[in-house]
Amino acid sequence: MNTDIVTLMGERQTGYSLPGPFYSDAGIYRLDTDRVFGKLWMLVGHVSQIPEPGDCFLAEIAGESIWVVRRDNDEIGAFYDVRSHACHVLVFEGLIFICLAGDSPPDVGPTLQEMAPFVKPQNLAGARVIHETVLATDANWKLVVENFWECNHCEPSHPEFMTVHDRNWMLAMGAGLGACVSEQAAMDYQGKFEAFEERAQQLGHPFGSASKLGLASTEFWQVLRSPLAEGCYSETRDGKKVGPLMGDLNDFDGGMTHISFNPLASLWLCNDHAVTFNFRPMGPMSTDVHMMWLVDGDAEPDKDYTVEDVAWMWTATGLQDKTITENNQSGVNSSRYQPGPYSLMERQLEDFVQWYFARLRETGNGS
Numbered sequence: 001m002n003t004d005i006v007t008l009m010g011e012r013q014t015g016y017s018l019p020g021p022f023y024s025d026a027g028i029y030r031l032d033t034d035r036v037f038g039k040l041w042m043l044v045g046h047v048s049q050i051p052e053p054g055d056c057f058l059a060e061i062a063g064e065s066i067w068v069v070r071r072d073n074d075e076i077g078a079f080y081d082v083r084s085h086a087c088h089v090l091v092f093e094g095l096i097f098i099c100l101a102g103d104s105p106p107d108v109g110p111t112l113q114e115m116a117p118f119v120k121p122q123n124l125a126g127a128r129v130i131h132e133t134v135l136a137t138d139a140n141w142k143l144v145v146e147n148f149w150e151c152n153h154c155e156p157s158h159p160e161f162m163t164v165h166d167r168n169w170m171l172a173m174g175a176g177l178g179a180c181v182s183e184q185a186a187m188d189y190q191g192k193f194e195a196f197e198e199r200a201q202q203l204g205h206p207f208g209s210a211s212k213l214g215l216a217s218t219e220f221w222q223v224l225r226s227p228l229a230e231g232c233y234s235e236t237r238d239g240k241k242v243g244p245l246m247g248d249l250n251d252f253d254g255g256m257t258h259i260s261f262n263p264l265a266s267l268w269l270c271n272d273h274a275v276t277f278n279f280r281p282m283g284p285m286s287t288d289v290h291m292m293w294l295v296d297g298d299a300e301p302d303k304d305y306t307v308e309d310v311a312w313m314w315t316a317t318g319l320q321d322k323t324i325t326e327n328n329q330s331g332v333n334s335s336r337y338q339p340g341p342y343s344l345m346e347r348q349l350e351d352f353v354q355w356y357f358a359r360l361r362e363t364g365n366g367s
């Protein structure tokens with residue numbers, strides 16, 4: 001590894017954001033491409049986008065153009081635009097992932113097995129994409145991830161988001177598992193959380209959490225079910241229902257499910273719709289933020305749902321996040337930038353940085 005990068009990694013203080021070049025340098029971005037993106041399963045779409053044999057779409061990601069196709073035998077395949085070289089592809093509950101690894105992609109079978117009970121009741125495989133957005137964001141992919149994996153900015157920046165989430169939820173677990181800011185908030189929240197879990201259990205819905213935020217492998221994932229604000233059914237305007245229940249869910253349970261497959265791919269499940277987030281690195285200071293909204297496969301447009309209602313909250317929140325992230329990029333580009341300390345609500349960012357450094361140190365596929 002380049003000695004400059006080793007030195008920069010050594011200079012970084014625990015609990016602080018990264019030295020500036022990690023957010024802008026072309027050489028470090030090339031290393032990220034080989035050692036990070038090349039070893040992850042990247043979320044690129046859903047099977048409902050290519051319903052018929054011969055249907056296809058193009059995914060641009062980390063300098064590669066990948067065609068995703070439905071073959072004549074109904075299987076999903078992927079190949080590079082150049083020379084039609086095959087690309088690794090994986091379908092989980094209808095979601096399509098690709099891996100740019102040169103030889104063997106990471107085995108995520110056991111992880112997906114742990115996640116499956118949280119996803120299966122929504123029958124995501126039978127769901128339908130109703131809307132997509134791409135927010136071309138002028139920022140390094142790590143700034144996008146850092147912003148998405150913490151909730152320190154939620155209260156001042158996301159008024160729509162905060163209408164459907166309790167402040168105590170945010171303080172107790174809104175920044176992810178283990179990122180509790182206030183023990184008092186967690187205690188105050190405990191009663192509501194337990195009541196939600198009891199309701200979910202009574203309905204036969206999943207509840208609880210699972211995670212692996214380790215350093216030894218590419219695995220960096222988590223699943224968490226938690227309640228929405230009082231009286232809210234979904235992450236929507238006024239928390240109202242915006243479509244029929246998905247899959248085999250028995251009733252609205254007042255909660256939602258957050259799933260992060262890896263730092264670049266997440267899925268948020270409400271009872272009546274789902275949203276996916278995938279961050280596609282496009283350059284040292286350029287990341288495409290893709291969002292995709294899904295509803296139950298039998299839901300009919302304008303009769304059962306409208307795109308405007310379903311996509312309301314994350315359309316607004318995503319645009320706010322784009323502005324924040326681009327401002328952060330401007331900040332780290334300044335000659336006066338100094339790494340700053342993460343807040344208590346940003347604890348998972350330290351885990352992310354440690355995981356990222358572990359990947360940089362790793363040799364193997366694609367390196």
Ligand SMILES: [Fe+2]
Binds near residue numbers: 147148154158321
């Ligand atoms: Fe945000």
